[in-house]
Amino acid sequence: MSAIIEVSGVAKTFRQPKRLPGLGGAIRSLFSRDYTEVRAVQDVSFAIAPGEAVGYLGPNGAGKSTMIKMMTGILVPTAGSLSVLGREPHAHRMTNAAEIGVVFGQRSQLWWDLPVRDSFDLHRHIYEVPEARFADNLAFLTTMLGMADYLDRPVRQLSLGQRMRAEIAMALLHDPKILFLDEPTIGLDVVAKDAVRKFLAQINRERGTTIILTTHDLQDIEEICPRLIMVDDGKLLFDGELPRLRAALGSRRRLRLEFGSDPGPITLTTARLVTDDGAAKHFLLDAEDTSILDVLTELGSGYDLKDVTLEEPAIEEVIRTFYQSKPQRAAEAL
């Protein structure tokens, strides 16, 4: 299927007036015309197919929100080209807006003083959702997100978790083809985060809504997004599936063998010994396709083997090593 979002060579540079320190500096900067150029996004390219769920991951200030704003049409790229649903988003703001849903974790789109239901109703008018369709969607979303008991409460009385669920529901009321979420789980507790993740994964799976979400929480990506786009300093570091990231990093699995008594030194070709505590030995499996069976076969049956544990590297660790070894690794991974 052809891409629903195409980003090629996109860059965004902001010009910020230079602020000089102190009161004198503040007065001088009223008249000065000095600017610093901030490159928020540099030469980023990717394509997203309909029905995909993509996690856009990066540390603070990596240019995630800037990218979301460009895709939703409220920022114009400085360079490169960008097409969403076959259109240039900022040039067709109204049509684009009608076909996408956007949720900002840190910015509410609900009407503060009104009951949730009234905000939804307003949304129905803005997006001209047919009455029957709206009723169906509202019923579905209310059940799925467990909003029934606070639908009639004013937004200002809701907890953050309740509000975020309402925000997501509202963004889906007009059946958008693409749902953009900018840090949707920020500040939520474990239960609320879990509810939001499960729901987003389900919407993506069952309704085929394309999801693009920015986050710096890796669990969001593990549970919702098979595909990961990683950025830092505005540059693309990695684009692909999570297992591929592990493979690209050469992240090795760790094997622990526990014996009844110290078998003495063991050397294997399938696994490399890293620590030897006598009865307990740790090995690293360097090759991706080595199975435990291979190791055990090589080991043979002459040992008093009590326990075998294989640890997959934690994704947190994978990503940490990735960022730490950025300059060299990035080139290899891509």
Next chain:
Amino acid sequence: MKARAYAAFTVNAFQSRLAYRSAVWSAAFGDLVFIFARIAIWVSVYGAATSTMTDGVTLPQAITYAIIAGPVLYWDFARLLHDVGTAIQTGDVAVYLLKPLHYPAFLLASHIGHFLFELLLVVLPVVVIAGLTYGMVPPASLFHALAFLGYWALSFMMLFALASLAGLAAFWLMTASALEWFLMSIMTLLSGGLVPLWLFPGWLAAIAGHLPFAWVSYYPAAVYLGRLDVSQTLLYFAIGLVWLAVLLGALAWLWTRARHRLIVQGG
């Protein structure tokens, strides 16, 4: 355009105000104190004045002018300025760009809601109390009464356009409060809301009488009292419409500039 959506904004703005019921009482009380203070000034002025000084306007007419030009026509535009100012400062204005709607039209729709709320729950009770206490004269004629309604709508739109323009300037100044003071003082002097233009020195009245501010308070109240004859009433209504068109044009232009700045510069 989505008329239903904008009508819904009006209704919602009205409803959201119901959440702050105690604010109604303080607003009504404040308005009442203010109008009684102004009427007291007119009463004492008329006690010492001769008819040439008052330009042939009787005390009941002056009181009526104070009530109409004050609470009735001069609605609380600071709320509009604040709305626009904070939306720009916090970046929430981007949220409006994400929706398929026109931000200035949204502002107009919701401030009609605020205006109707204040009219029904604050202004009308204040006018009734002040009117019953001091007496109000009726409109000069049926023509003037009908013309007043037209001028009233024009007055609302004029103040809306002026306040929105000042609010959008926050895109460049990053704050709306400086302009709030500026607009507030200009309006106090030039709208004729506090002192009618017929008491201004001739040259100042000539200038003020041709600036858009005068259509906010002075002309509607003057028409109500019959200070303008039929042809003048129609002529000045037409001039007011031209001013309104100019201001709305400026508003559309400024909004385009602001939006451009927002999508290029990120606010």
